[in-house]
Amino acid sequence: MKRKVSDSVINRLPRYYRYLGELISSGCGRISSKALSEKMNITASQIRQDLNCFGGFGQQGYGYNVNNLYDEIGKILGINKKKTAILVGAGNMGKALVLNTNFEKRGFSLKGVFDADKEKIGTTVGDYEILDYAGIEDFIKENNIEMAIITVSKASVNQVANELEEMGIKGFLNFSYAELNTSDHIAVENIHLSDSLMRLSYKMAEKEAEC
Amino acid sequence: MKRKVSDSVINRLPRYYRYLGELISSGCGRISSKALSEKMNITASQIRQDLNCFGGFGQQGYGYNVNNLYDEIGKILGINKKKTAILVGAGNMGKALVLNTNFEKRGFSLKGVFDADKEKIGTTVGDYEILDYAGIEDFIKENNIEMAIITVSKASVNQVANELEEMGIKGFLNFSYAELNTSDHIAVENIHLSDSLMRLSYKMAEKEAEC
DNA sequence: TAGATTGTTAATCGATTAACAATC
DNA sequence: TAGATTGTTAATCGATTAACAATC
Numbered sequence: 001m002k003r004k005v006s007d008s009v010i011n012r013l014p015r016y017y018r019y020l021g022e023l024i025s026s027g028c029g030r031i032s033s034k035a036l037s038e039k040m041n042i043t044a045s046q047i048r049q050d051l052n053c054f055g056g057f058g059q060q061g062y063g064y065n066v067n068n069l070y071d072e073i074g075k076i077l078g079i080n081k082k083k084t085a086i087l088v089g090a091g092n093m094g095k096a097l098v099l100n101t102n103f104e105k106r107g108f109s110l111k112g113v114f115d116a117d118k119e120k121i122g123t124t125v126g127d128y129e130i131l132d133y134a135g136i137e138d139f140i141k142e143n144n145i146e147m148a149i150i151t152v153s154k155a156s157v158n159q160v161a162n163e164l165e166e167m168g169i170k171g172f173l174n175f176s177y178a179e180l181n182t183s184d185h186i187a188v189e190n191i192h193l194s195d196s197l198m199r200l201s202y203k204m205a206e207k208e209a210e211c
Numbered sequence: 212m213k214r215k216v217s218d219s220v221i222n223r224l225p226r227y228y229r230y231l232g233e234l235i236s237s238g239c240g241r242i243s244s245k246a247l248s249e250k251m252n253i254t255a256s257q258i259r260q261d262l263n264c265f266g267g268f269g270q271q272g273y274g275y276n277v278n279n280l281y282d283e284i285g286k287i288l289g290i291n292k293k294k295t296a297i298l299v300g301a302g303n304m305g306k307a308l309v310l311n312t313n314f315e316k317r318g319f320s321l322k323g324v325f326d327a328d329k330e331k332i333g334t335t336v337g338d339y340e341i342l343d344y345a346g347i348e349d350f351i352k353e354n355n356i357e358m359a360i361i362t363v364s365k366a367s368v369n370q371v372a373n374e375l376e377e378m379g380i381k382g383f384l385n386f387s388y389a390e391l392n393t394s395d396h397i398a399v400e401n402i403h404l405s406d407s408l409m410r411l412s413y414k415m416a417e418k419e420a421e422c
Numbered sequence: 423t424a425g426a427t428t429g430t431t432a433a434t435c436g437a438t439t440a441a442c443a444a445t446c
Numbered sequence: 447t448a449g450a451t452t453g454t455t456a457a458t459c460g461a462t463t464a465a466c467a468a469t470c
Contacts, residue, residue, distance in 0.1 A: 107412035187414035201318035203398035
């Protein structure tokens with residue numbers, strides 16, 4: 001059995017993917033770990049170590065084929081196998097996500113948008129009609145929904161997450177300030193805006209002190 | 212001179228702050244590293260090591276005073292010293308941030324919202340009138356703006372960031388897909404939604420494989 | 423005082439970097 | 447073949463965990 005790949009490596013994968021995408025745009029067909037390391041400001045060793053967690057994608061004396069490596073990382077990230085998603089909580093943040101995020105490009109297919117607010121139900125966000133949260137269980141079953149983006153308030157987030165887990169959701173993208181208390185076999189990614197703001201606050205104070 | 216605190220520690224600070232806030236809400240006045248470690252699912256050793264990067268906030272045989280520790284971490288994060296901020300790019304994401312984020316609670320004071328689109332200039336988002344990007348330099352100088360939240364498109368993000376750096380901005384919260392090429396003395400926090408989606412995609416595939 | 427729990431030093435573990443033989 | 451660059455092993459570095467004396 002393969003050893004589990006460390007979080008440090010996984011966290012870097014999207015960044016590799018991004019840089020490779022840019023290289024493709026700029027017409028670059030081939031790159032060495034050294035050249036990439038200079039672009040990305042990390043060591044060539046780290047790049048080679050990271051990639052070799054998943055296989056030998058390069059060729060001695062040549063480097064890496066950019067298109068090929070891009071595709072391979074896409075496969076590793078599971079972007080080729082689209083997972084079905086819903087968004088729960090059609091507030092400002094939820095609407096912004098629906099309108100601005102290219103889910104298809106990142107491994108997901110957004111199938112529906114839900115809210116419990118009677119005022120919102122029936123209105124539209126982009127191509128989506130906001131559906132009643134009351135009917136979410138049937139929708140999940142019928143459409144085989146695997147992932148949920150949660151943009152509900154902190155107060156209700158854990159109740160919602162637990163209900164959705166019960167209904168078969170396997171992954172959450174959580175935007176609320178609270179932490180999800182889902183089971184171990186459920187995948188969770190958190191986007192805590194307030195944490196980011198606080199880290200920025202710290203970093204700004206630190207940089208200022210350096211001068 | 213104090214040794215630089217590692218990123219790993221800094222990244223955990225907002226999480227401590229969050230848990231301590233919850234303890235205060237629940238009326239808990241005192242906690243040991245052991246009890247907190249169980250709540251947070253990390254080791255007590257790590258908590259004590261982390262806190263001791265900044266000072267001895269506890270008391271032997273007693274533990275930590277929750278209110279006191281909360282305040283101290285707030286100070287470390289620089290939340291007490293409000294920094295002035297502007298938001299650039301009043302698209303859906305920008306608007307959602309203005310309407311939903313409690314900047315004051317996280318160390319910042321939002322002073323203005325900017326966009327270059329003539330259609331948007333003059334309209335309002337919450338309490339803010341959208342101002343013309345053309346006048347941003349004067350605004351920054353007059354209001355001593357320190358930080359900018361950037362929610363412009365990937366295409367223009369680096370031009371905007373470079374201009375703002377030139378005008379004296381010291382920190383960026385970057386929501387665009389691109390990486391900022393700002394100078395070393397500028398603080399940057401990135402929120403790459405697409406990276407989070409891809410990580411979630413990976414984790415879901417991984418969890419599924421475990422079964 | 424006895425018990426609890428910190429602050430801190432030492433040990434361990436894991437991640438990053440360096441080195442180099444393999445090979446295109 | 448000679449040069450380049452990988453994949454991989456070994457060395458280093460840093461972060462996490464364990465242990466324990468200090469002390470409330």
